[in-house]
Structures are given as C-alpha cells and as structure tokens.
Amino acid sequence: MSKIRIATTSLAGCFGCHMSFLDMDERLVALLEHVEFNRSPFTDIKHCGPCDIGLIEGGVCNVENVHVLREFRENCKILIAVGACAINGGVPAMRNHFNLRECLEEAYVNGVGVENPQIPNDVELPLLLDKVHPIHDVVRVDYYLPGCPPSPDAFLKILGDLLADKEPSLPHNLLHYD
Amino acid sequence: MSADIKQSPITKNTITIDGQEIPFLAGQTIMDAALAAGVYIPHLCHRQGFTPHGSCKLCVVDIASRSASACTMPAVAGQQISNNTPALNEARKTITQMLFIEGNHICPSCEKCGDCTLQAMAYHLGMLDGHFPQFFQRREVDASHPTVMLDRDRCILCELCVRASREVDGKNVFAIAGRGINAHLVVNSASGKLVDSDLETSDMAAHICPVGAILIKEHGYEVPIGQRTFDLHQVSEIGLEKTILTKVRQPDE
Ligand code: SF4
Ligand code: SF4
Numbered sequence: 001m002s003k004i005r006i007a008t009t010s011l012a013g014c015f016g017c018h019m020s021f022l023d024m025d026e027r028l029v030a031l032l033e034h035v036e037f038n039r040s041p042f043t044d045i046k047h048c049g050p051c052d053i054g055l056i057e058g059g060v061c062n063v064e065n066v067h068v069l070r071e072f073r074e075n076c077k078i079l080i081a082v083g084a085c086a087i088n089g090g091v092p093a094m095r096n097h098f099n100l101r102e103c104l105e106e107a108y109v110n111g112v113g114v115e116n117p118q119i120p121n122d123v124e125l126p127l128l129l130d131k132v133h134p135i136h137d138v139v140r141v142d143y144y145l146p147g148c149p150p151s152p153d154a155f156l157k158i159l160g161d162l163l164a165d166k167e168p169s170l171p172h173n174l175l176h177y178d
Numbered sequence: 179m180s181a182d183i184k185q186s187p188i189t190k191n192t193i194t195i196d197g198q199e200i201p202f203l204a205g206q207t208i209m210d211a212a213l214a215a216g217v218y219i220p221h222l223c224h225r226q227g228f229t230p231h232g233s234c235k236l237c238v239v240d241i242a243s244r245s246a247s248a249c250t251m252p253a254v255a256g257q258q259i260s261n262n263t264p265a266l267n268e269a270r271k272t273i274t275q276m277l278f279i280e281g282n283h284i285c286p287s288c289e290k291c292g293d294c295t296l297q298a299m300a301y302h303l304g305m306l307d308g309h310f311p312q313f314f315q316r317r318e319v320d321a322s323h324p325t326v327m328l329d330r331d332r333c334i335l336c337e338l339c340v341r342a343s344r345e346v347d348g349k350n351v352f353a354i355a356g357r358g359i360n361a362h363l364v365v366n367s368a369s370g371k372l373v374d375s376d377l378e379t380s381d382m383a384a385h386i387c388p389v390g391a392i393l394i395k396e397h398g399y400e401v402p403i404g405q406r407t408f409d410l411h412q413v414s415e416i417g418l419e420k421t422i423l424t425k426v427r428q429p430d431e
C-alpha cells in the first residue's frame with residue numbers, strides 16, 4: 001500500500017504544535033511506516049504537492065499566511081486545524097482589540113527599550129492583515145484538533161483514525177484547550 | 179376515567195428523566211430533583227441554594243413535546259422528561275460555542291484553565307471549535323481592587339456573583355446592565371470600579387465565578403495545569419461545585 005502523504009505548516013503560530021508532534025519520539029518511526037511528509041518544516045519542501053492530509057498550525061495574520069493556507073486547501077484532501085491559534089486565533093488574536101497601527105507603534109516606536117524607532121517596511125516582509133483570523137475564516141476545514149499544543153497522543157489518535165478510514169474523534173482525556 | 183387517574187403512577191411524587199423514575203419534594207424544580215437523585219442535567223448558571231436565574235439555557239430539557247429550563251421548571255408528578263439526548267446535547271453545544279465566540283476565551287492564557295466550568299462543559303459536549311465567527315469584543319478589565327480582579331472578557335453573564343453577593347454576602351456588589359449584545363457586568367460603586375465597592379476577599383461573590391472573570395489576585399497557578407479540577411474530574415460529576423468552592427476558599431483568608 002502506498003504511504004499516506006501529509007503536509008504541515010505553521011502560520012501565525014509558535015511552532016509549539018510541531019514540537020508536540022515531534023514529541024511522539026520513537027513512535028514517529030512506526031508512523032513513518034505509513035506516512036510520508038510533503039511540504040513541511042520537517043522536510044523543508046517549499047511547496048505543497050497533492051496530499052492526503054494537511055495539518056495547519058497557527059491562525060492567519062498576514063498575506064503570506066493566506067497564500068500558504070490556500071495552497072494547502074487546493075492540494076490536501078483533508079485539512080485539519082491544529083491547535084488553539086488555528087482554531088480561534090489564539091494568543092496572536094489578542095491584538096484584534098487594537099488597531100494595527102496601535103500595535104505596530106507599541107512594538108516599534110513607543111515600546112520600552114526601542115532604539116532607532118521605526119515601523120519595519122521592507123518588501124521581503126509580508127503585509128500584516130488588519131485582524132488575526134482562525135483558519136476557517138479563510139478556507140473550509142475538515143477537522144479540528146484542539147490543544148495548546150495538542151498532545152502527541154492526540155495527533156496519533158486523529159492520524160490513526162484517518163489511516164484506519166475511520167471518522168476522527170478524540171476521547172475525553174485527549175480533549176483539552178490547554 | 180377517574181379510576182384510571184387514581185391507579186396511574188402520576189399520583190406518586192415522581193418524575194421520569196430518560197426513563198429513570200426520580201422522587202421529588204413539593205417545591206423542587208426538575209434540576210433540584212435530578213441533582214438530589216444524582217442525575218446530571220448540564221447547567222452553567224445554576225447553583226444549589228441560589229435563586230434560579232434561568233439564563234444560560236444549558237439545562238433545557240424536553241417535557242413531552244415542550245422544552246423548558248430544568249432549573250426554573252417546577253417538578254410535577256408524572257412528567258416524562260428527556261435530558262441526555264443527541265438533539266439536546268447538540269443544541270447545548272451550539273449554545274456553548276456562542277458563549278465562547280461572544281467573549282474572549284483564550285484558554286491557554288487564562289488562570290482558570292482546567293478549573294473552568296465553561297471549558298469543562300465544552301469538553302463534556304465534545305466542542306472542537308467555536309463554529310461561528312468570533313466577535314473579538316473589547317471589554318473592560320477592572321484591576322482596581324487590591325485583591326480581586328475582574329476581566330469581563332470571560333464573563334458569561336451567569337449572575338452567580340450577583341446572587342452570591344446579594345443572597346449570601348448580604349451586599350449588592352454586582353449587577354448586569356444593558357440588554358442583548360450590550361449586556362455587561364457592572365459594579366455597584368460611585369466610580370463603577372471594584373476598589374470603591376464593598377467587595378472583600380472573603381465574600382462568596384469573589385470566589386463563585388465559574389469562569390475566569392473574577393479571580394483572586396496574587397494566587398496564580400498554585401495547582402499546575404494537568405492537575406486541576408477538570409483534568410481529574412468530569413463536569414457531569416454531581417457535587418463538584420462544592421469541592422471547587424471549598425478548595426478555592428481555603429488559602430489564608
Ligand atoms: S474562562 Fe474558561 S473558557 Fe474562558 S478562557 Fe478561561 S478557561 Fe477558557
Ligand atoms: S463575573 Fe463570573 S459569576 Fe459574575 S456574571 Fe460573569 S461569569 Fe457569572
């Protein structure tokens with residue numbers, strides 16, 4: 001049987017979900033008997049090919065996030081929102097109570113200890129969106145895997161269900177928002 | 179006809195919830211009777227011994243072909259009640275999702291995480307996402323009081339603090355003002371700030387909040403995440419509220 005192809009990315013996240021995924025430790029070896037990674041920080045493949053499963057960490061805070069997310073949606077049969085930020089914006093979305101200029105000025109102009117105050121403006125930098133969004137504001141999402149981060153067991157449960165052609169579900173002990 | 183009524187079980191003081199016959203005393207609500215019998219009906223704004231508020235609607239049950247809030251509906255002999263049904267639990271999940279998207283619930287950054295009844299309810303109902311577009315409302319934080327913190331971001335307007343202050347503490351510190359989407363918790367003081375109210379750390383109102391809206395200052399993360407109430411218990415365990423309250427009230431007050 002050919003391997004299930006998985007792509008992963010971190011948008012407006014902290015890579016904590018990816019770290020938690022790697023916390024599967026030696027169980028990764030068994031998992032890799034059944035899956036292979038396409039575009040992912042694990043492989044450094046830069047663009048997404050056709051995949052079975054896409055795991056999205058983080059919400060949507062800038063223009064690049066929107067492009068990446070759409071690329072994943074176009075290429076992945078099943079898209080999973082992984083972690084608090086992908087599901088509801090999480091901590092980055094706390095900036096939604098302020099306007100963007102206020103946030104930038106606080107960080108780069110008026111912040112404590114700022115030297116040479118200026119708001120960064122380089123063509124290399126993706127433009128920030130006015131607000132941070134959960135990913136289901138932008139694309140259709142098939143499943144949600146909550147947690148900050150989800151535990152390795154939660155990842156394994158969801159992937160295990162999908163590999164077994166079952167509807168993914170989390171038992172109570174794996175359902176956490178923290 | 180009249181002979182039928184005499185013989186029928188409705189002459190006994192019992193109600194039936196999901197097929198289980200449950201006794202009740204005159205004056206009890208369906209919620210009172212259910213809790214006394216160890217039957218869990220989901221609830222957020224109800225607390226035993228307090229005047230029912232009937233606002234959260236988590237406790238809505240089906241009585242024959244009608245729906246009613248179990249915490250305000252008097253038990254009546256012979257009632258046939260459906261409680262733990264897929265349809266009702268789906269409706270309860272939708273209500274819970276609305277509570278989440280209306281406020282600002284960033285659980286990973288909330289001190290109540292793991293001890294929060296709203297969060298535990300969401301787990302109980304299998305809520306994986308907020309489903310609806312989030313409001314991201316900006317709500318006022320009141321950090322003026324030396325020992326008690328009020329973060330309205332997490333307030334679900336259950337009025338437990340309002341009732342605790344009025345009915346147990348003999349004060350009148352809190353109230354809900356405004357209607358619909360403008361409803362919000364207000365503080366009874368000239369400045370509207372907690373520091374100018376007569377709230378004290380030992381008041382029940384300072385401890386009863388089921389979510390992280392009213393917190394005691396300078397007590398944080400004493401119980402680590404992973405060992406908190408709802409890391410070890412389910413919200414559906416009866417009598418848990420008392421455990422939470424006694425546990426939280428102990429430290430040096
Ligand atoms: S009050 Fe409860 S639901 Fe809201 S952020 Fe805190 S832990 Fe989460
Ligand atoms: S502050 Fe807490 S107890 Fe008071 S109404 Fe809001 S959620 Fe309920």
Ligand code: FES
Pocket residue numbers: 220221222223224231232233234235236237238247248249250
């Ligand atoms: S518990 Fe009955 S309406 Fe809230």
